[in-house]
Amino acid sequence: MFKSYLTIALRTLIRQKGYTSINIIGLAIGMASCILILLYVQDELSYDRHHEKAGQIYRLANEVHIGGQQIRSAQTPAPWGPALAREYPEVLQAMRFKTPNSQWLLKYDGKEFWEKGFFFADSTVFDLFSYSFIRGNPQTALNAPFTVVINQSTAKKYFGDDDPMGKVINAEDFLMLTVTGIIEDAPVNSHFHFDFMVSFSSIGTPPGLAMYGDLYNASFANQGLNPIIYTYLLLQEGYPAEDLERRLPEFIERNMGDQLSQRGIEIKPFLQPVTDIHLYSNLDAEMGANGDITYVYIFSALAVIIILIACINFMNLATARSANRAQEVGMRKVVGAQRGQLMQQFLGESVILSLTALFLSIGLVYLLTPLFNNLTGKTLGLDLSDWTVLFSLLGIALTVGLLAGSYPAFFLSAFRPAVVLKGTLKAGLTNTALRKILVVAQFAISIVMIVGTITVYNQLEYIRNMKLGFDKEHVINMPLANIFMSQRYQETFKNVITQHPDVLGATGASSMPGGLFNVGTIRPPGTSEEENRTVQVLVADYEYLPTMGIELAAGRNFSLDFGTDPQNAVILNETAVQAMDWDDPVGQLIAFGARSQILRTVVGVVKDFHLKSVHQKIEPLIIFPSLQPGPLWYASIKIRGENTSKTMAFLEQTWSEIYADFPYTFSFMDEDYDQLYADEQQLETVFGAFALFSILITCLGLF
Numbered sequence: 001m002f003k004s005y006l007t008i009a010l011r012t013l014i015r016q017k018g019y020t021s022i023n024i025i026g027l028a029i030g031m032a033s034c035i036l037i038l039l040y041v042q043d044e045l046s047y048d049r050h051h052e053k054a055g056q057i058y059r060l061a062n063e064v065h066i067g068g069q070q071i072r073s074a075q076t077p078a079p080w081g082p083a084l085a086r087e088y089p090e091v092l093q094a095m096r097f098k099t100p101n102s103q104w105l106l107k108y109d110g111k112e113f114w115e116k117g118f119f120f121a122d123s124t125v126f127d128l129f130s131y132s133f134i135r136g137n138p139q140t141a142l143n144a145p146f147t148v149v150i151n152q153s154t155a156k157k158y159f160g161d162d163d164p165m166g167k168v169i170n171a172e173d174f175l176m177l178t179v180t181g182i183i184e185d186a187p188v189n190s191h192f193h194f195d196f197m198v199s200f201s202s203i204g205t206p207p208g209l210a211m212y213g214d215l216y217n218a219s220f221a222n223q224g225l226n227p228i229i230y231t232y233l234l235l236q237e238g239y240p241a242e243d244l245e246r247r248l249p250e251f252i253e254r255n256m257g258d259q260l261s262q263r264g265i266e267i268k269p270f271l272q273p274v275t276d277i278h279l280y281s282n283l284d285a286e287m288g289a290n291g292d293i294t295y296v297y298i299f300s301a302l303a304v305i306i307i308l309i310a311c312i313n314f315m316n317l318a319t320a321r322s323a324n325r326a327q328e329v330g331m332r333k334v335v336g337a338q339r340g341q342l343m344q345q346f347l348g349e350s351v352i353l354s355l356t357a358l359f360l361s362i363g364l365v366y367l368l369t370p371l372f373n374n375l376t377g378k379t380l381g382l383d384l385s386d387w388t389v390l391f392s393l394l395g396i397a398l399t400v401g402l403l404a405g406s407y408p409a410f411f412l413s414a415f416r417p418a419v420v421l422k423g424t425l426k427a428g429l430t431n432t433a434l435r436k437i438l439v440v441a442q443f444a445i446s447i448v449m450i451v452g453t454i455t456v457y458n459q460l461e462y463i464r465n466m467k468l469g470f471d472k473e474h475v476i477n478m479p480l481a482n483i484f485m486s487q488r489y490q491e492t493f494k495n496v497i498t499q500h501p502d503v504l505g506a507t508g509a510s511s512m513p514g515g516l517f518n519v520g521t522i523r524p525p526g527t528s529e530e531e532n533r534t535v536q537v538l539v540a541d542y543e544y545l546p547t548m549g550i551e552l553a554a555g556r557n558f559s560l561d562f563g564t565d566p567q568n569a570v571i572l573n574e575t576a577v578q579a580m581d582w583d584d585p586v587g588q589l590i591a592f593g594a595r596s597q598i599l600r601t602v603v604g605v606v607k608d609f610h611l612k613s614v615h616q617k618i619e620p621l622i623i624f625p626s627l628q629p630g631p632l633w634y635a636s637i638k639i640r641g642e643n644t645s646k647t648m649a650f651l652e653q654t655w656s657e658i659y660a661d662f663p664y665t666f667s668f669m670d671e672d673y674d675q676l677y678a679d680e681q682q683l684e685t686v687f688g689a690f691a692l693f694s695i696l697i698t699c700l701g702l703f
Contacts, residue, residue, distance in 0.1 A: 023314055026697050027357035030310025031396060032364035033693045036372050037303040039380045040686075044296050047189045047278035052130040053234060056092075057274040058241055060084070060231040061283060065266040066521065069534045069579075073227050074283040076269070078218035081122075081231040083255060090244055093234040095122040096200060097192070098215065099287065103479045105662060106196075107170040108158045112663045114479065117195035118171075120203055128234045135165050136181025142199040149181035149197040175202060188379055191277045192230075192287040220255045225265070230287060232274070241271045263529040289675075295683060302690055305445055309697050311403050312438045314350065347402060354401030358393060375685045442698040449691040456684040463677055469609025470513060471549030471638075475669040476651070477512055478635045485662065486632040490541065493635070493658045502640045502647040505547035508632035510539040513548075513611055514673045515634075522622060524580070525591040525599055533579045535620040536611055539632065542625060545571075545606065547638050555586040555604030558625040562603075565625050570600040574608045576620035592622065600624075613676040636669065 048054055060080060064071045081094035098120040106115050126138035133141075134152065141149050148169065155164045164179045171177055177198060186193060203215045215223065235241060248269040252260070260267060272281055279293040365382050373380055383389055480486045486508065494506045511517050521532040542558045544550070553574055558565045570590060577585045585602050592598040608618045626632055639647045648666075655664045674681075 023317055023353050024357045024360060026313040027310050027354055027400060028360035028364060029693055029697055030306050031357055031361035031400065032368065033306045033690055034303040034396065035361060035365050035382065035393070036368060036380075037299050037306075037690070039369075039382065040372075040376060040378065041296055041300055041303075043189055043378055043380055044279060044291050047291070048191055048274045050130065050187050050189070051128070051274070053128060054275050055273075056235050056237055056239075057128050058233050058235060058271040059274060059277060060233060061270050061272055061281075062227050063268040063270060064227075064534075065268070066264065066532055066534050071519070071534060072283045073285050074230060074281065074287065075227040075285045076229055076231045077220075077226050078215040078223045078229045079220050079255075080224075080269070081229070081233065083220070084233060084251065087251065088244065088247070090236050090239050091233050092236060093124045093127050095124040095128055095232050095234075096215075097121050097125075097230040097232075097287075098200065098203060098228065099230070103665075104172055106158075107173075108167070111158060112661075113157070114663060114665050115195060117193055118198070119192075119194040119196065120198045120200045122200045125197065128232055131186060132184040134182045134184060135163075138181070141181035142197065144180075145199055145201045146175060146177055147180040147199045147202075148177040149183060150179060151183050151185050151195055153185050154195045155179075155182050169196075171198075177202075189278075191274070191281075191290060220259075224256050224259060225263075227285075233271070241273070245269075245271050264532060298683070299686070302449075302687070305449070306690060306694050306697070307400060309442050309445060309694050311400060312442050313697060314353070316438050351398060351401035354397045357400075358397040362393070372686075375689065376682050446691070446695050446698050449687070449694055453684070453688040453691045456680065456687060460677065460680055460684055463614055463680070466614065468513070468614070468673075469550060469607055472513070472669045472673050474639050474641050474644075475548070476637045476639065476648075476666050477669050477672060478637070478655075478666050480508065480633055480635055485659065488658060489632065489635050493654065496654050496658070497637060497651060500647065500650055502643050502650075503637060504640060505543055505638040506635065507543040507547040508541045508626070508635050509544055510537075510626075510633055512634050512636065512669065512672070513609070514613075514676055517611060520592060520622065522576070522580070522590050522592050522620075525589050527591075533576070533620060535576055535579075535622045537622055537624070539624045539626045541632065544623070547636060550609055551607045553605045553607045555602070557604060565603070568601050569603040569625055571604040571606055571623040572602055573606050573618070573621040575618050576622060577605055579620045590622075 048057075051057065059074065060076050062071075062073045062076045064073070078096060081096050085091045085094040100118050103114040103116050104118045106113050106118075121142060123140075123142040125142065131138070136149065141147065150158075150164065158164070158169065159167060164182060167179050169177045169179065175198075177196075201216045215229065233244075235244065248271075252267050252269060256267070259265075277290065279291050279296065281290055282292075362382070362384070369380060369382065480489055489508055494508070497503050498506050517536040517538060520535055520537045522535050523529070523531040523533060542560065545552070545557050555571070558569055558571070562569065570592070572580075572585060572590075580588075580590075582588060585605055588602045590600050590602055592600060606621075606623070610618060611621065612619075637651065651666070652664050655662075
């Protein structure tokens, strides 16, 4: 019987070439779109699940309440992790990451590179996170100070075909790092990425990073309130993290209660499953750009919608040609066919169409995957050697076939033989009305998708064109990764480049809009620490405001005419003034720092500008002047829009003369800032592309 059904189905489909082709094309486009979207969703849901102990790893995060403000940060103070491992047997291991504040200059055998993926890590890092070692022992690789584990790509970049083991890499001319391990490149689907993993004990070990102090052996007394570390915990298998989280307030009170009460600070630590960080975490100081579970829901719904449109097409076409098949149904019933048997035949036809469309859709997926990866910034691929993938694809085809064929099978098999054979069948009103409803539903769904695409586009256009409070156009950023470079910039580089007619201004600062900012506290002098207000901290030279196009709301800029400015002056933004509840802030004294040991005079107030993404509210800001060599980690040069190539060549030539030992690197500020909205841009592009696919499928059905 099955063979008979199959033969009849194939004959019918071959005879109706136009009907078959339209259905297969529509279903293939719908399935290909669905498969691509599901590959994206699967990738988003797979982050950090490749670690063997992923279900036991949690990141310790930090919520601080101070002066009526709340700060939720991915970073915690250095002593917390080791103390938790000592005091709670449920914590099997604790490990810490420290990332540099800027790019680092690394050298080997005459090669020089700026590197961002430079991490300090406790030796227990490989007890928590699973990495495949090519060379070296994960148990001992980071035990000693000044040791480093590198990945395979970095090994090739620095050492070529030579054996890297035991070789020494120069980091910033004061850390000499011995390679003790080589690992395979980590999967892309991780919430953090590194090229160099340096032993944490290198910090504070002479000649280590004196600027950080001895974080390796940090105590609650000297580092208990300094959140500059990423802390991860390995819990006992099966132990509920909620139980430990409930005990964290008691842990904080026992170790830091007096400090917190004296300063009017409330701290609420919390745990994040490592597998949730990518999609559910949006804290300050994240290690990288995270995704958003909302996008996963949107794209999952999009996949369902596109498949639904393709299925509606099938129903439309099947019911539209119902009159052509009415006599066939009547004759089959006359010779004894039961309704259930007819339904099986029609469902079989739809499943055959669906399976044929599946093979075509797989070809489309392979063809479109490179383009889709460019749109999403991912490296997705369909692996047909994986049995799970194959069964999933077959499941999609069967589901679509049964869903699309269910109503036609029910509708066609219901014809009465007597009515059909007498020629009095009116396939008309109900059938036509149904097709109209389905077509309207298709176009309604497509219009909703078009409206969604336009909405996302308009939102991005608004972000691109809104006033940020500073001018990011034609501004070039250059890293000044150490004090020597900062000093040379202020003494020489700046003076030379500003003589060029196409250089409109140059400035140096400790950070740039869109980057990471240090955090401090301010309050009126003479008040208790309960009056502290948290502020973002920026150190900048005197040309920062005019070069960046930041407007003053009151007072003045830093000036060489006032010799006391380097030691005495600060500038606040309007939000900081509101936090201090001042009507006339210019001339007011302000106490800065946890112990309020620094007294400064407010000489000016700038209009609020966006330090971070426009999705985040503007925070209080304090700007310190830096006339003498200081921590200016970035140079920003404002150039004319014309003669850009010649101006860039001049800047590169000047850099090579003044910074002969440092590789030339730069970025445009508008491009750096646009990276804050990369997810929205991807959403706009991908959503628009699949909206077009849905319209194409709808038009096929209308045809």
